[in-house]
Amino acid sequence: MSKKKIVSIEDRIPKLKQARKKKANRRLIFYLSIFFILISIIVYLQSPLSHIHTIEVTGNLALSDDEVVEKTNLTTDTNIWMLNESKIKNELAKNPIIDSVEVNKKLPWTVEIQVNELKQVGYLKKDGFFYPILGNGKVLTKLKRETSNGSAPLLIGFNDESMLNKMTEQLKKLPQNIRNLISEIHWKPKDDNKKKIVLFMSDGYVVDGTIRNFAKNMKVYPSIVAQLDPDNKGIIHIGVGVYFESFEDNTEDKKITKTTAE
Known part of the structure; x- marks a missing residue:
C-alpha cells in the first residue's frame, strides 16, 4: 500500500502568502496602469496636442477657404474632440450658395470640411x-x-x-x-x-x-x-x-x- 505525502498547513502558509502577494501586486499594477492612462488622457485633452492644427476645405469654388473657416468658428485653440459637426453644418448651410457640407476628423489634429456648392x-x-x-x-x-x-x-x-x-x-x-x-x-x-x-x-x-x-x-x-x-x-x-x-x-x-x- 502506497504512502500519501502529507503536507502540513505550516508548509503551505508561505506559498499561500506568496500567491496572494503576487495577485495583489498584479491587481495594483493594473489599477496603477488605468490611473496613469486616465491621467495621460486628461493631460492630452488639456494640452495643445489635442487642438486642431489644420483645417482643410475642399469642394469650394465661389467661396474662399477663409470664408468657409470663418463661419465654422474653428481655431487652433479648438479641441478636436469637442468638435460639433452638426453645429458646423448648420452654420455653413445658412449660406445660400452652399448645398451641403460634410465634416470629418482626420486624426491626430486635422479637420476636413467638404463643401458642395450650388452651381x-x-x-x-x-x-x-x-x-x-x-x-x-x-x-x-x-x-x-x-x-x-x-x-x-x-x-x-x-x-x-x-x-x-x-x-x-x-x-x-x-x-x-x-x-x-x-x-x-x-x-x-x-x-x-x-x-x-x-x-x-x-x-x-x-x-x-x-x-x-x-x-x-x-x-x-x-x-x-x-x-x-x-x-x-x-x-x-x-x-x-x-x-x-x-x-x-x-x-x-x-x-x-x-x-x-x-
Missing part, C-alpha cells in the same frame, strides 16, 4: 458691385463683392429679369471648360433681336450671338478657334450661321468697349 454660373455687375448668380437665375444680393475673383463670367447690362433667367439657364447647360473661357457677357438688345449678346473671351476673341440656343451654339467654340490664326483676333458670329470677322475690318461690333473686372 454658380456668373456674376452680375450692378452699381459697381459684383453679385454671384446661380444657375436658377437667383442673384445672391447678400454676397455682393467689390471685385470679381474671375471664377465665373460677368453679366453686364442684364436689367431685364426674364432675360437674366434665360441667360443663366443657358450658362448652366454650358460645359465648365467653355464657361471658364468667358470673361464677360453683355446684353445688347436690338429691335429685331431682343436676345442679342456679345461675349468677351479670355483668349482675346469676341463672340456675337444670341441667348436662344446659346449653350448648344457655344459648344462648337473650341473647334472654331482651333481653325483660326491665333495672331489674328476678331469676332466669331454664332447666330444662324457661324463665321469669323477679323478686327482689321471696320465693324460696329469692334467698337464695343470691354468692361474690366477689377
Whole structure:
C-alpha cells in the first residue's frame, strides 16, 4: 500500500502568502496602469496636442477657404474632440450658395470640411458691385463683392429679369471648360433681336450671338478657334450661321468697349 505525502498547513502558509502577494501586486499594477492612462488622457485633452492644427476645405469654388473657416468658428485653440459637426453644418448651410457640407476628423489634429456648392454660373455687375448668380437665375444680393475673383463670367447690362433667367439657364447647360473661357457677357438688345449678346473671351476673341440656343451654339467654340490664326483676333458670329470677322475690318461690333473686372 502506497504512502500519501502529507503536507502540513505550516508548509503551505508561505506559498499561500506568496500567491496572494503576487495577485495583489498584479491587481495594483493594473489599477496603477488605468490611473496613469486616465491621467495621460486628461493631460492630452488639456494640452495643445489635442487642438486642431489644420483645417482643410475642399469642394469650394465661389467661396474662399477663409470664408468657409470663418463661419465654422474653428481655431487652433479648438479641441478636436469637442468638435460639433452638426453645429458646423448648420452654420455653413445658412449660406445660400452652399448645398451641403460634410465634416470629418482626420486624426491626430486635422479637420476636413467638404463643401458642395450650388452651381454658380456668373456674376452680375450692378452699381459697381459684383453679385454671384446661380444657375436658377437667383442673384445672391447678400454676397455682393467689390471685385470679381474671375471664377465665373460677368453679366453686364442684364436689367431685364426674364432675360437674366434665360441667360443663366443657358450658362448652366454650358460645359465648365467653355464657361471658364468667358470673361464677360453683355446684353445688347436690338429691335429685331431682343436676345442679342456679345461675349468677351479670355483668349482675346469676341463672340456675337444670341441667348436662344446659346449653350448648344457655344459648344462648337473650341473647334472654331482651333481653325483660326491665333495672331489674328476678331469676332466669331454664332447666330444662324457661324463665321469669323477679323478686327482689321471696320465693324460696329469692334467698337464695343470691354468692361474690366477689377
